[in-house]
Each structure stands twice: as structure tokens, then as C-alpha cells.
Amino acid sequence: MQSKIRTALLGTGLMGFPMARNLLAAGFDTAVWNRSADKAAPLAEFGARVAASAAEAVADADVVISMLSDGRAVLDLAGQGGLRAALKQGAIWVDMSSTKPDEARALADGLQQIGVEVLDAPVSGGTRGAEQASLAIMVGGAPQILDRARAVLQALGRPVHVGPTGAGQLAKLANQTIVAITIGAVAEATLLLEAGGADATAVRDALKGGFADSAILQQHGARMSARDFTPGGPSRLQVKDLDNALAEAEGLNLVLPSARAIRDRFQRYVAELDGADRDHSGLFEELLDLNGRVATDTP
Amino acid sequence: MQSKIRTALLGTGLMGFPMARNLLAAGFDTAVWNRSADKAAPLAEFGARVAASAAEAVADADVVISMLSDGRAVLDLAGQGGLRAALKQGAIWVDMSSTKPDEARALADGLQQIGVEVLDAPVSGGTRGAEQASLAIMVGGAPQILDRARAVLQALGRPVHVGPTGAGQLAKLANQTIVAITIGAVAEATLLLEAGGADATAVRDALKGGFADSAILQQHGARMSARDFTPGGPSRLQVKDLDNALAEAEGLNLVLPSARAIRDRFQRYVAELDGADRDHSGLFEELLDLNGRVATDTP
Numbered sequence: 001m002q003s004k005i006r007t008a009l010l011g012t013g014l015m016g017f018p019m020a021r022n023l024l025a026a027g028f029d030t031a032v033w034n035r036s037a038d039k040a041a042p043l044a045e046f047g048a049r050v051a052a053s054a055a056e057a058v059a060d061a062d063v064v065i066s067m068l069s070d071g072r073a074v075l076d077l078a079g080q081g082g083l084r085a086a087l088k089q090g091a092i093w094v095d096m097s098s099t100k101p102d103e104a105r106a107l108a109d110g111l112q113q114i115g116v117e118v119l120d121a122p123v124s125g126g127t128r129g130a131e132q133a134s135l136a137i138m139v140g141g142a143p144q145i146l147d148r149a150r151a152v153l154q155a156l157g158r159p160v161h162v163g164p165t166g167a168g169q170l171a172k173l174a175n176q177t178i179v180a181i182t183i184g185a186v187a188e189a190t191l192l193l194e195a196g197g198a199d200a201t202a203v204r205d206a207l208k209g210g211f212a213d214s215a216i217l218q219q220h221g222a223r224m225s226a227r228d229f230t231p232g233g234p235s236r237l238q239v240k241d242l243d244n245a246l247a248e249a250e251g252l253n254l255v256l257p258s259a260r261a262i263r264d265r266f267q268r269y270v271a272e273l274d275g276a277d278r279d280h281s282g283l284f285e286e287l288l289d290l291n292g293r294v295a296t297d298t299p
Numbered sequence: 300m301q302s303k304i305r306t307a308l309l310g311t312g313l314m315g316f317p318m319a320r321n322l323l324a325a326g327f328d329t330a331v332w333n334r335s336a337d338k339a340a341p342l343a344e345f346g347a348r349v350a351a352s353a354a355e356a357v358a359d360a361d362v363v364i365s366m367l368s369d370g371r372a373v374l375d376l377a378g379q380g381g382l383r384a385a386l387k388q389g390a391i392w393v394d395m396s397s398t399k400p401d402e403a404r405a406l407a408d409g410l411q412q413i414g415v416e417v418l419d420a421p422v423s424g425g426t427r428g429a430e431q432a433s434l435a436i437m438v439g440g441a442p443q444i445l446d447r448a449r450a451v452l453q454a455l456g457r458p459v460h461v462g463p464t465g466a467g468q469l470a471k472l473a474n475q476t477i478v479a480i481t482i483g484a485v486a487e488a489t490l491l492l493e494a495g496g497a498d499a500t501a502v503r504d505a506l507k508g509g510f511a512d513s514a515i516l517q518q519h520g521a522r523m524s525a526r527d528f529t530p531g532g533p534s535r536l537q538v539k540d541l542d543n544a545l546a547e548a549e550g551l552n553l554v555l556p557s558a559r560a561i562r563d564r565f566q567r568y569v570a571e572l573d574g575a576d577r578d579h580s581g582l583f584e585e586l587l588d589l590n591g592r593v594a595t596d597t598p
Contacts (some may be wrong), residue, residue, distance in 0.1 A: 198461050213514065
């Protein structure tokens with residue numbers, strides 16, 4: 001039954017590639033396209049139709065999924081004349097890239113003009129979530145459009161409708177804001193424990209299941225104790241996400257003091273402490289620096 | 300076998316009362332005492348020996364547990380001549396109150412002088428954890444002393460050794476610091492979502508199990524959406540805990556910028572916005588005030 005829905009996946013990078021595999025495994029006819037064609041080609045052996053152009057990929061698709069680097073890339077692609085001409089009337093374009101809410105609204109405006117429905121549906125869960133089809137999918141747009149695309153998204157993870165167009169991207173920004181601030185909290189707790197002679201690893205164990213517990217405490221806290229800041233989620237992307245969240249807040253006339261403060265500290269880590277490509281748990285290094293301690297000062 | 304260990308529980312308030320019941324249910328001979336005797340008396344029907352004085356309660360005890368309001372109360376009690384004379388040589392005093400690390404060290408110094416071993420073992424999990432014997436117990440002191448008291452503590456929850464004397468209290472302060480900062484993060488995310496037209500309740504559902512997820516996001520976030528700030532954990536105690544954490548940090552020559560900033564905001568909520576006895580999730584009201592919005596401005 002699902003094989004009657006034809007899908008196209010545009011952007012077969014670290015996230016898009018395993019997502020395409022999951023669509024195919026769920027029985028959906030799937031065309032794939034990537035700007036660098038060599039990244040899409042291996043999907044042929046899993047049953048994908050590897051398209052020579054984005055226009056060719058979307059030509060027969062009922063549901064088009066884009067998974068690109070940012071909103072600019074999505075808007076550029078969706079604005080191409082050839083692609084627009086190829087899109088099927090009544091098709092649904094689900095943009096699962098992480099973009100700004102304004103870009104989600106611009107995408108919807110541009111495509112609805114030519115009879116294509118749009119959902120913004122960014123994800124949380126990373127490459128592992130993409131591989132295991134366990135992504136948290138935050139969906140903005142009309143609920144009845146989500147209902148029509150739900151079977152496709154369920155092959156990728158757990159879609160939840162969170163509001164009108166742009167709300168999915170706003171939810172992703174809220175997610176990133178919580179993650180960044182919580183990393184800051186765990187960094188300060190870890191430093192306090194180490195400096196005061198407590199065993200931070202044992203404390204993380206003790207706190208399991210309690211109010212202070214989180215994946216951030218357990219996983220990022222462990223990276224801090226081990227002084228291992230291999231990404232993971234690089235700190236430069238954390239700055240980008242926080243900048244987007246703060247720009248959105250400013251547009252809504254909001255002040256978000258914790259988000260602002262942690263953004264400035266991630267920015268300092270990236271700009272002054274060589275943190276750009278280190279994991280965002282590396283904010284612990286920024287805190288050590290602030291305290292005149294060196295990161296190699298292991299507990 | 301456990302009935303050979305005799306215990307005393309000093310302080311049968313909201314936490315101590317159900318803890319005493321759990322000691323009795325686990326088969327420990329238990330004497331109880333409370334400054335207001337009427338709070339201890341009902342434990343007789345569960346098999347407790349209700350003592351007329353703290354000295355009487357501890358006279359035969361192998362393990363003495365104190366669960367009082369703060370470190371001052373613990374040190375005052377443990378300094379009483381009659382009580383000190385009554386304590387058994389080789390007994391273990393487990394202070395499960397929330398105190399400052401310095402107070403934990405002072406308690407240990409004072410009691411070790413008279414041949415009594417000491418553990419600081421504050422808890423997380425609240426009255427519900429106390430009732431269900433599921434408290435997270437953060438234990439500072441000598442590991443071999445914990446081993447001797449472990450069976451007793453396991454009747455109350457899950458004891459984890461986190462370091463030397465004072466480390467248990469330090470862990471509790473780290474816990475409270477993470478909780479306070481995370482509440483601030485969830486408040487900003489909730490406001491951003493509401494102001495931007497997303498459904499914050501649906502977003503919390505979408506984020507379940509992801510990196511931004513926590514008991515704070517789910518439970519305190521729900522209180523923010525509902526504008527229901529019935530405590531729970533009153534905000535004045537959050538200020539006290541953050542003050543203790545920052546004092547400890549200062550003694551260690553540490554700066555903890557997120558803890559400092561959130562302390563000042565909780566203090567403002569308590570001092571200027573009538574938040575003292577409202578739940579600590581009420582920091583959302585402080586954020587609304589900061590943004591010129593009123594708390595009754597429901598989504």
C-alpha cells in the first residue's frame with residue numbers, strides 16, 4: 001500500500017543518505033538526488049532511482065523531502081525554474097533541513113503559488129537517529145497536510161505537529177537553545193565538583209533519573225570529565241543555532257538572557273579558543289579558560 | 300539479619316517521616332525523635348520506639364540518621380552535651396539534611412573526636428522519593444563507612460559514594476545548580492515557542508527522549524504552559540541553594556557565570572515579584588516580567 005506513494009529525497013548527505021535507505025526499506029518508491037552525484041549513486045543498490053537532476057527526481061513524487069545544509073540552499077533549489085516546472089500538482093514538499101522560521105515561511109509561500117503543499121519538519125537525533133529511523137520530527141504546517149505525509153515521515157522517525165508553517169523550525173531553535181544552556185549548566189556543575197574534590201562521574205551516576213538528569217548531563221558531562229571534545233555537534237553550529245534563535249526572538253521583541261549569555265560564550269570559544277570544530281560540550285574548555293585553568297588540568 | 304542493626308532517625312518532618320517508615324518496613328529496629336514530638340508520635344504504630352529526647356533516641360543506635368532543616372540545626376543538635384554522651388562508640392551518623400560542605404566537615408570533625416563516624420548523604424527525589432524509598436543519595440565520607448551503613452541507606456533509596464566528607468553536599472549543590480539553570484533554559488524556550496505561535500506542549504512531546512529532554516522540560520515546562528506555580532520546590536529555597544553553591548565556588552576561587560546570573564534572577568523573582576513561595580518553575584514569571592508581559596497572558 002505504501003508503495004503507491006512516490007517519494008523523492010533531495011540531499012543525500014550524512015542525514016539524507018540513511019533517511020533514503022529507511023524510505024526504501026519501508027517500501028516507498030524513492031528517487032534520490034544530490035548536488036555531488038557520487039553521494040547519491042550508492043543508493044541504487046538499495047532500490048533508489050538515482051536522478052541526474054533535482055527536476056528529474058521530483059517529477060513523479062507525491063512527497064518531496066529536502067535535507068540540505070541550510071535554508072538558503074533549500075530556497076535556491078526550490079526557486080529553480082526547471083524544478084518548479086517538474087513538481088507535481090498537489091505534491092507535498094517536506095523540508096527537513098534546519099532553517100530559520102522565516103525561510104520556512106518563504107519556502108511555503110513560493111511553493112504554494114504553484115500548487116505544492118509545504119511542511120517544515122526539522123529533526124533532532126543526529127545521524128544515529130537518521131540511521132535508526134528514530135528521529136524526533138517537529139512539524140510545522142497544516143495538520144491535514146501532515147496527515148497525508150505521515151506514513152512517509154513515520155518511516156524516518158516520530159513526527160509531531162507543533163504549529164503552523166515555521167513552528168517546526170522554531171521548535172528546533174528552542175531545542176538547540178535548551179541544549180546550549182544545559183551544556184553550560186553541566187559545565188559549571190562539573191567544574192564545581194572537580195574543584196571541590198568530588199567524583200563527577202559518580203555524581204552523574206547518583207543523579208540518574210532525578211531532576212538534574214538529562215542526556216546532556218550523562219553524555220556531555222562524561223566528555224567534560226574525559227576532556228574529550230571530538231564532535232558530535234561542532235561548537236560553530238551551536239553559535240549559528242543560537243544566533244538564529246536570538247534573531248527570531250528579536251523579531252518577536254523578546255529578550256532571552258540565558259540564551260544571549262551562552263551564545264556570547266560559545267562565540268568566544270569559537271573565535272578565541274579554537275573551539276569551532278570541537279564538540280559543543282567543549283564549552284567546558286571556555287569555562288576553564290574563564291577560570292584561569294587549563295583544559296589538560298584533568299581531575 | 301538487618302534487625303541486628305539498630306537505627307535512630309532524628310527529624311521526622313515531610314522527608315524524615317516516610318524515611319522512618321521505610322526503615323521500619325525493612326526490618327530495622329528504629330528509634331525516632333522530633334523537636335515537635337507530635338510529628339514523631341504516629342510512627343509508634345509502625346513499630347518505632349518514639350524517644351522523649353534525641354539523647355534517648357541515639358543511645359543504642361548503630362546508625363543515626365539526621366534529616367533536619369539545615370546545617371545549623373544539625374550542628375546545634377550534634378553539639379549537645381547530653382546527646383554526645385549518649386552516642387555509642389563506633390556508631391555512624393549519617394546526615395541526610397541539605398547543608399553546606401563546610402558544615403558537613405564541621406559535623407564530621409566534631410563527632411569523630413568522640414569516636415563516631417560521619418557520612419554526609421543529602422538526597423534528591425523529594426517527598427515522593429522518600430515515600431517510595433527511591434531517593435538518590437549522594438554520599439561523602441570514607442567508602443568503608445558507607446559499606447557499613449549501606450544496608451540502612453538502601454532501605455531509603457540508592458546510595459552512591461561521590462567523594463570524601465563534604466562531597467555529598469557539594470553534589471547536592473551541583474544538582475541544584477543544574478536544576479536552576481535548566482529551569483531558566485526551559486523558560487526561555489517556552490516563551491520563544493509561545494510568542495512565535497508554536498504549541499509548546501506539542502514541542503515537549505516531540506522532544507521526548509532527545510538531547511533537550513529532561514524532567515525539568517516535561518514537568519516544569521508543563522507548569523509554565525499552565526501558569527501553575529504551586530510548589531513543588533519553592534523559589535526561596537532555590538535562592539538559598541544557589542547562594543550556597545556560589546559561596547562554595549567563591550571559596551574555591553571559581554566563577555560560575557550561569558549560576559550567578561540565574562541566582563540573581565531567582566532573587567529578583569523572590570524579592571520583587573512575590574515569588575518566594577511559588578514553585579521554582581515560576582522563574583517563567585520573572586522572564587515574562589523582564590519582557591513586559593504579564594503572567595496571565597496565557598498562550
